[in-house]
Amino acid sequence: MASLRGIQQPELSKKLYKxxxxxxxxxxxxxxAGRERIGIASQxxxxxxxxxxxxxxxxxxxxxxxLSELGExxxxxxxxxxxxxxVLKTIRNMESSVQPSRDQRQRTMDEIxxxxxxxxxxxxxxxxxxxxxxxxxxxxxAEAQLTNVTRQKLKEAYDIHFAxxxxxxxxxxxxxxxxxxxxxxxxxxxVVPGDSRPTSFEHAAQARQILxxxxxxxxxWTSNIEPINYxxxxxxxxxxxxxxxxGSITTAPATISADAIEPDQTRDRIDTSAEGSHLAKATxxxxxxxxxxxxxxxxxxxx
Amino acid sequence: MASLRGIQQPELSKKLYKxxxxxxxxxxxxxxAGRERIGIASQxxxxxxxxxxxxxxxxxxxxxxxLSELGExxxxxxxxxxxxxxVLKTIRNMESSVQPSRDQRQRTMDEIxxxxxxxxxxxxxxxxxxxxxxxxxxxxxAEAQLTNVTRQKLKEAYDIHFAxxxxxxxxxxxxxxxxxxxxxxxxxxxVVPGDSRPTSFEHAAQARQILxxxxxxxxxWTSNIEPINYxxxxxxxxxxxxxxxxGSITTAPATISADAIEPDQTRDRIDTSAEGSHLAKATxxxxxxxxxxxxxxxxxxxx
Numbered sequence: 001m002a003s004l005r006g007i008q009q010p011e012l013s014k015k016l017y018k019x020x021x022x023x024x025x026x027x028x029x030x031x032x033a034g035r036e037r038i039g040i041a042s043q044x045x046x047x048x049x050x051x052x053x054x055x056x057x058x059x060x061x062x063x064x065x066x067l068s069e070l071g072e073x074x075x076x077x078x079x080x081x082x083x084x085x086x087v088l089k090t091i092r093n094m095e096s097s098v099q100p101s102r103d104q105r106q107r108t109m110d111e112i113x114x115x116x117x118x119x120x121x122x123x124x125x126x127x128x129x130x131x132x133x134x135x136x137x138x139x140x141x142a143e144a145q146l147t148n149v150t151r152q153k154l155k156e157a158y159d160i161h162f163a164x165x166x167x168x169x170x171x172x173x174x175x176x177x178x179x180x181x182x183x184x185x186x187x188x189x190x191v192v193p194g195d196s197r198p199t200s201f202e203h204a205a206q207a208r209q210i211l212x213x214x215x216x217x218x219x220x221w222t223s224n225i226e227p228i229n230y231x232x233x234x235x236x237x238x239x240x241x242x243x244x245x246x247g248s249i250t251t252a253p254a255t256i257s258a259d260a261i262e263p264d265q266t267r268d269r270i271d272t273s274a275e276g277s278h279l280a281k282a283t284x285x286x287x288x289x290x291x292x293x294x295x296x297x298x299x300x301x302x303x
Numbered sequence: 304m305a306s307l308r309g310i311q312q313p314e315l316s317k318k319l320y321k322x323x324x325x326x327x328x329x330x331x332x333x334x335x336a337g338r339e340r341i342g343i344a345s346q347x348x349x350x351x352x353x354x355x356x357x358x359x360x361x362x363x364x365x366x367x368x369x370l371s372e373l374g375e376x377x378x379x380x381x382x383x384x385x386x387x388x389x390v391l392k393t394i395r396n397m398e399s400s401v402q403p404s405r406d407q408r409q410r411t412m413d414e415i416x417x418x419x420x421x422x423x424x425x426x427x428x429x430x431x432x433x434x435x436x437x438x439x440x441x442x443x444x445a446e447a448q449l450t451n452v453t454r455q456k457l458k459e460a461y462d463i464h465f466a467x468x469x470x471x472x473x474x475x476x477x478x479x480x481x482x483x484x485x486x487x488x489x490x491x492x493x494v495v496p497g498d499s500r501p502t503s504f505e506h507a508a509q510a511r512q513i514l515x516x517x518x519x520x521x522x523x524w525t526s527n528i529e530p531i532n533y534x535x536x537x538x539x540x541x542x543x544x545x546x547x548x549x550g551s552i553t554t555a556p557a558t559i560s561a562d563a564i565e566p567d568q569t570r571d572r573i574d575t576s577a578e579g580s581h582l583a584k585a586t587x588x589x590x591x592x593x594x595x596x597x598x599x600x601x602x603x604x605x606x
Contacts, residue, residue: 019346159486161479183462195447229487
């Protein structure tokens with residue numbers, strides 16, 4: 001056993017505690033997959049260069065650029081899963097904060113039952129019964145908060161999760177489809193011994209265009225998913241209905257605090273990931289080389 | 304350093320050797336991600352049941368089924384990457400088998416140069432020069448085989464890789480989209496303390512239908528990708544053009560062997576993975592329960 005922390009969790013939040021831990025491993029696996037893919041991309045480019053075959057070199061370098069972007073998408077997916085995991089933690093925290101309220105109520109009930117059996121005339125019974133009324137009121141609030149948070153956050157968590165799956169999938173389809181276009185440019189007609197391949201890659205311009213197309217398609221990608229409808233928009237900071245529901249109890253101060261509980265409907269986070277950067281780098285380098293070549297043609301160097 | 308094997312690789316195949324090793328790590332990461340996802344799916348289902356909220360229980364159980372399928376897709380993706388990795392090994396094996404031919408030729412050339420410098424009258428020079436002619440012929444064949452295999456197998460490897468990316472993406476979009484439909488059924492209207500949620504899940508039939516739809520869509524999925532054109536179809540088992548190319552050299556026996564070198568254009572492998580099985584299991588269990596409920600309604604148990 002590597003840690004005692006799981007054991008210290010209240011009974012109520014143990015299951016989610018473990019799930020959140022497993023999710024951390026899953027996220028780690030995607031981060032690792034992304035890192036490996038980016039590494040393989042540059043290994044492929046290096047290998048292609050070492051073959052001395054200009055066509056293989058150019059094609060494998062450009063496949064490498066697309067593989068790097070595929071890897072960045074895995075990493076971006078892991079970042080989105082981290083967001084989903086954070087939302088699950090809100091439920092787990094609520095669960096662990098509700099546990100003491102349940103326990104206290106149970107303890108008082110047990111004590112009353114014991115006293116009634118052993119010393120039915122003890123005046124402490126009346127005091128305990130008054131205490132129980134207060135504890136039951138507190139527990140009712142806690143249980144309402146728990147079910148409200150559970151449903152809202154479960155919905156929000158998998159809203160994020162499924163949206164992330166779709167985003168990665170759509171972007172990777174763009175990248176892989178352009179990758180297949182690149183492969184079509186690689187002429188694998190076999191040669192006989194002594195025959196040499198053309199020294200330059202005849203489809204170099206088309207290959208460059210494919211990377212440009214991939215970059216543009218990725219930049220223009222937008223999410224087309226239908227938004228999830230939340231009925232919890234009227235939920236106040238006390239985690240109960242805040243409008244039109246009436247009843248003084250809805251305005252009771254929340255006895256149980258929970259951070260950042262507002263449904264985060266408009267998830268317009270600023271994307272700081274590296275996605276698209278490999279393509280942007282690759283296409284801008286290509287442009288520089290092209291410009292240089294053009295300049296050289298325009299102003300031939302005097303030998 | 305955990306192993307000396309990389310060092311023992313001939314110079315020519317070192318880069319690809321390392322790339323293939325990295326790919327093994329990437330595949331491992333996807334296998335791990337798939338395993339974790341399937342584990343999380345059943346943790347989520349268990350958690351939902353423990354909440355005692357029939358709606359949360361049903362929705363989280365069905366999200367769990369979809370998550371399991373998402374996990375199976377990661378695993379299936381890893382299997383496809385393993386196929387791509389096997390194709391890369393063909394290039395690597397060819398590289399390591401060509402190295403001795405290059406080395407031998409170089410050694411003979413060096414020896415001739417040394418002798419010509421030190422003992423220009425030595426009769427061994429003529430013998431070595433005859434040997435060099437033979438070695439050069441052998442090397443020409445080896446180099447032709449290398450370029451033929453490299454181009455064909457590079458194309459085939461990334462054909463498989465990109466097709467696998469697209470397959471996983473398309474199938475995961477199906478699963479995640481149905482997952483989002485499920486979330487729409489989860490009513491997260493907040494309740495006030497003392498209010499109880501409906502004891503049964505009002506959209507249970509719709510939720511069941513969503514899993515059926517997902518199962519059907521997944522079963523009906525077919526690949527729509529445009530096939531890659533191979534020009535190497537005429538390549539013979541000697542790894543050189545086998546038809547219409549003429550020249551006696553094309554019929555020379557292959558001095559370098561390579562296993563399973565035929566382009567594997569029609570990749571109709573039998574799918575032994577578990578994909579779809581979670582949905583099939585879930586929907587058949589649901590049907591049983593439904594039938595049971597129907598029977599119970601038809602034949603009310605005498606109290």
